[in-house]
Amino acid sequence: MARAGGARASGYEGLGAMQCPFCGKDQDKVVDSRSSEGGRAVRRRRQCLACGRRFTTYERPEDTLRLTVIKKDGSRAPYERQKIIAGLQKACYKRPVTDDQIRHIVEAAEESMFRAFDRDVPSSFIGDAVSIRLRQIDKIAYVRFASVYRDFADVGELIDEAEQVRDVPVPGPDQRDLFEDGKGQ
Numbered sequence: 753m754a755r756a757g758g759a760r761a762s763g764y765e766g767l768g769a770m771q772c773p774f775c776g777k778d779q780d781k782v783v784d785s786r787s788s789e790g791g792r793a794v795r796r797r798r799q800c801l802a803c804g805r806r807f808t809t810y811e812r813p814e815d816t817l818r819l820t821v822i823k824k825d826g827s828r829a830p831y832e833r834q835k836i837i838a839g840l841q842k843a844c845y846k847r848p849v850t851d852d853q854i855r856h857i858v859e860a861a862e863e864s865m866f867r868a869f870d871r872d873v874p875s876s877f878i879g880d881a882v883s884i885r886l887r888q889i890d891k892i893a894y895v896r897f898a899s900v901y902r903d904f905a906d907v908g909e910l911i912d913e914a915e916q917v918r919d920v921p922v923p924g925p926d927q928r929d930l931f932e933d934g935k936g937q
């Protein structure tokens with residue numbers, strides 16, 4: 753209903769504390785707020801009062817995304833972008849991956865979810881859609897993320913995957929920039 757009115761009109765202005773992705777406490781202060789995605793979301797930079805680390809939340813009107821995640825055991829849960837972002841932020845801790853890159857990963861993954869499914873998305877698809885994109889940006893973060901979100905049968909399989917990532921060249925962020933911006937040079 754508040755669609756045309758822009759970010760200000762909708763009812764998600766609350767600065768309610770969010771759970772820290774690092775220590776799990778839900779006491780934080782907002783250090784920066786700005787609208788994002790053309791006013792469809794509010795991006796907040798938060799600092800955890802318990803552990804002092806910073807993280808970013810994107811708050812969107814509830815009806816922006818209506819996807820249902822089908823988990824492996826068949827149970828269903830509403831898709832929550834924030835959970836994916838929290839998982840990525842954790843995997844990217846102290847890695848050279850920016851919040852913008854994380855947001856782009858999630859947006860691209862969501863696009864592929866919408867393309868492939870009407871409404872019900874298998875959790876394995878989400879894990880793959882996100883991790884494939886993360887892998888192109890940072891291999892360490894990818895292995896961390898994949899170890900949580902992809903079901904490896906055992907540690908050996910995870911190590912195999914890590915070794916494969918090391919051996920297979922994928923374009924890093926620098927090279928990607930060249931491809932995208934450096935055409936004229």
Ligand SMILES: [Zn+2]
Binds near residue numbers: 774777802
């Ligand atoms: Zn914390």
